[in-house]
Amino acid sequence: MSSEVFGHLRKSLHDHLCDVTNLASTVDDRTVARLARAELPRLVTALRALLEEHKPDQSGRCPTCRSGPFSRRLPAPCRAYLAAHLSLAVAEDERPTGTGDRRYTQRLHRVG
Numbered sequence: 001m002s003s004e005v006f007g008h009l010r011k012s013l014h015d016h017l018c019d020v021t022n023l024a025s026t027v028d029d030r031t032v033a034r035l036a037r038a039e040l041p042r043l044v045t046a047l048r049a050l051l052e053e054h055k056p057d058q059s060g061r062c063p064t065c066r067s068g069p070f071s072r073r074l075p076a077p078c079r080a081y082l083a084a085h086l087s088l089a090v091a092e093d094e095r096p097t098g099t100g101d102r103r104y105t106q107r108l109h110r111v112g
């Protein structure tokens, strides 16, 4: 993939994520609910696709991550899994108290 094509792809993805984030914090609750129903499954699918690329092989190593061009595959969990887990754990800690649904927290813990 050329750097120009990657640049357009990267900008498109970042713009979409910024739009979703900005909308979630600026629109009314009813619109946020509709936004969440539309976007959450897509975001979960995207995250699962990324994590599938980093699923450990039979020797417990990531098939994608390497520490250098001539190095061996990195042991699991690789940085992609750690970044996803850290992002979800931090997101959980930043949730306002008293608004959480216990089922949400239980599902979140099953992710890790």
Ligand SMILES: [Zn+2]
Residues within 6 Å of the ligand: 053, 054, 062, 063, 064, 065, 078, 079, 080, 081
């Ligand atoms: Zn990896």
